[in-house]
Amino acid sequence: MLDETHSTAAAPLPDFARRRTFAIISHPDAGKTTLTEKLLLASGAIRMAGHVKARGERRRTRSDWMEIEQQRGISVTSSVMTFERDGIVFNLLDTPGHSDFSEDTYRTLSAVDAAVMVIDAAKGIESQTRKLFEVCRLRDIPIFTFVNKVDRESLDPIALMDEVSSTLALDLTPLTWPIGMGVDFRGLIDIANKKALLATERGGPLVREVPFETPEDLIDLEGVEERIINEAVESLTLALGVLPPFELASFREGHLSPVYFGSALKEAGVAELLFGLGDVGPSPLPRSARGRTVEPAEDLVSGFVFKVQANMDPNHRDRVAFVRLCSGRFKRGMKLFNPREKRQMAIANPIFFFAQERETVDEAVAGDIIGIPNHGMLRVGDTLSEGETIRFEGLPDFAPEILRRVLLSDPMKAKQLQKALQDMAEEGVVQVIKPVSDPSPIVGVVGTLQLDVLAARLEKEYGVPIRYEAVSFVTARWIVGERAEVERFMEANRSSTARDRDEAPVYLARSQWVLDRAIEEWPKLKFVAVKERG
Numbered sequence: 001m002l003d004e005t006h007s008t009a010a011a012p013l014p015d016f017a018r019r020r021t022f023a024i025i026s027h028p029d030a031g032k033t034t035l036t037e038k039l040l041l042a043s044g045a046i047r048m049a050g051h052v053k054a055r056g057e058r059r060r061t062r063s064d065w066m067e068i069e070q071q072r073g074i075s076v077t078s079s080v081m082t083f084e085r086d087g088i089v090f091n092l093l094d095t096p097g098h099s100d101f102s103e104d105t106y107r108t109l110s111a112v113d114a115a116v117m118v119i120d121a122a123k124g125i126e127s128q129t130r131k132l133f134e135v136c137r138l139r140d141i142p143i144f145t146f147v148n149k150v151d152r153e154s155l156d157p158i159a160l161m162d163e164v165s166s167t168l169a170l171d172l173t174p175l176t177w178p179i180g181m182g183v184d185f186r187g188l189i190d191i192a193n194k195k196a197l198l199a200t201e202r203g204g205p206l207v208r209e210v211p212f213e214t215p216e217d218l219i220d221l222e223g224v225e226e227r228i229i230n231e232a233v234e235s236l237t238l239a240l241g242v243l244p245p246f247e248l249a250s251f252r253e254g255h256l257s258p259v260y261f262g263s264a265l266k267e268a269g270v271a272e273l274l275f276g277l278g279d280v281g282p283s284p285l286p287r288s289a290r291g292r293t294v295e296p297a298e299d300l301v302s303g304f305v306f307k308v309q310a311n312m313d314p315n316h317r318d319r320v321a322f323v324r325l326c327s328g329r330f331k332r333g334m335k336l337f338n339p340r341e342k343r344q345m346a347i348a349n350p351i352f353f354f355a356q357e358r359e360t361v362d363e364a365v366a367g368d369i370i371g372i373p374n375h376g377m378l379r380v381g382d383t384l385s386e387g388e389t390i391r392f393e394g395l396p397d398f399a400p401e402i403l404r405r406v407l408l409s410d411p412m413k414a415k416q417l418q419k420a421l422q423d424m425a426e427e428g429v430v431q432v433i434k435p436v437s438d439p440s441p442i443v444g445v446v447g448t449l450q451l452d453v454l455a456a457r458l459e460k461e462y463g464v465p466i467r468y469e470a471v472s473f474v475t476a477r478w479i480v481g482e483r484a485e486v487e488r489f490m491e492a493n494r495s496s497t498a499r500d501r502d503e504a505p506v507y508l509a510r511s512q513w514v515l516d517r518a519i520e521e522w523p524k525l526k527f528v529a530v531k532e533r534g
């Protein structure tokens with residue numbers, strides 16, 4: 001099932017065709033961190049597992065505001081890891097693992113071309129997996145499924161596939177299959193490559209390979225208890241009989257997910273997953289922008305900012321903008337144009353994220369992520385190009401579900417608060433809404449954790465302690481329509497209207513019923529929950 005990007009045609013592949021930019025989505029505890037480590041290990045990028053966590057901890061101790069993360073044992077920020085194997089460059093974008101769905105996660109997923117969905121074999125689909133899956137589905141991102149922890153007591157593989165398939169309305173096809181689960185776990189059947197992978201000692205690495213033509217050849221396989229191997233062959237045969245075969249087009253459209261069973265902890269099935277990512281995972285896809293589609297093979301550089309992260313040193317207010325390149329060949333020192341600011345910026349010191357830290361990279365292509373340190377010039381959603389005004393689609397703002405008024409403990413700090421909130425809004429931590437008839441700003445978030453992060457950071461980084469006050473609004477909507485009509489509405493509803501940081505008009509509804517009534521009474525206006533940027 002070789003992919004066209006691996007073809008042996010005479011012309012060498014363009015560099016971008018060797019990129020695989022993906023994220024891992026999962027419910028907390030399913031094994032994302034362990035799988036990330038083992039993927040890096042399988043690629044040879046690191047020699048010792050445990051590296052990812054160790055690195056994460058070093059980073060954490062360096063930044064005070066991340067205390068909040070330590071307390072809760074969750075990862076609030078995301079990062080990028082680049083590694084290489086067999087000539088393929090993998091860019092793994094980490095999504096926050098906590099259970100508050102945040103816009104940050106959404107935007108990170110907007111920058112990838114594929115996702116690996118990790119499922120705990122004992123638990124099946126959990127709430128967070130499902131939410132993240134839905135985000136991927138909105139963009140038809142192809143999804144690999146990794147059923148983790150088969151070395152533990154698990155659900156039966158067929159029942160599990162059934163549950164995943166029906167819960168997500170997604171076709172599945174197995175590419176590896178477990179030989180026993182829990183204490184019976186003996187190895188995997190690599191269906192695509194027609195070989196059984198077995199441990200030579202109980203619980204050891206899967207170093208013994210036994211080729212086969214059809215799974216039935218494995219019946220009574222020497223070295224594995226008869227009951228275990230025969231049950232595995234029987235259930236696999238049953239599964240292959242009822243499940244669709246792997247089909248590249250269907251996978252690439254996001255309808256069919258190849259399933260890898262394995263154990264990240266025991267490094268079982270991880271190399272097979274990595275091979276699959278390289279083999280059938282999509283190379284950078286064309287990106288739709290307003291008015292045209294940007295192809296990765298285009299000569300001129302373009303990209304968009306999907307994340308802005310405060311630098312780890314709280315004393316310096318510089319921030320790193322994470323840019324996903326969509327076309328062209330980026331070179332260090334290049335000047336790029338930001339249409340929102342209507343100016344060029346020289347990218348003198350871009351950051352690349354190679355797992356081998358010694359590597360210095362001066363060039364990057366479509367699919368790659370570069371970090372650009374800046375002092376607030378770049379915002380989430382910004383486009384960079386070599387001159388053309390491009391507006392990539394798919395990086396919307398979401399109407400916040402949770403609204404709070406921000407009150408200063410020290411009224412002398414109004415100016416600092418304003419600046420701090422502006423920074424936080426640019427990083428995408430919160431949305432800031434200015435009510436028309438009240439000087440105290442309102443912040444809006446999608447998950448309550450963002451409120452804690454905001455308060456902690458305002459105090460630590462800006463010396464501005466704040467309190468939150470409940471507001472009598474349940475939701476916010478952007479008001480869209482002809483200018484005169486919008487203004488008429490705002491005049492008639494002064495106490496429940498506001499402006500966002502781009503001065504776009506916002507309606508703050510006191511209840512769903514009131515919102516429904518406004519929709520009915522103002523038919524020429526639209527009250528939208530999702531706003532495209534730019």
Ligand code: GDP
Binds near residue numbers: 032
């Ligand atoms: P995350 O929250 O999704 O990043 O999950 P972690 O990678 O931190 O894993 C959560 C727990 O499950 C840890 O204690 C891991 O050691 C354990 N774990 C992860 N993968 C496996 C596996 O394949 N088998 C077993 N038995 N435990 C695992």
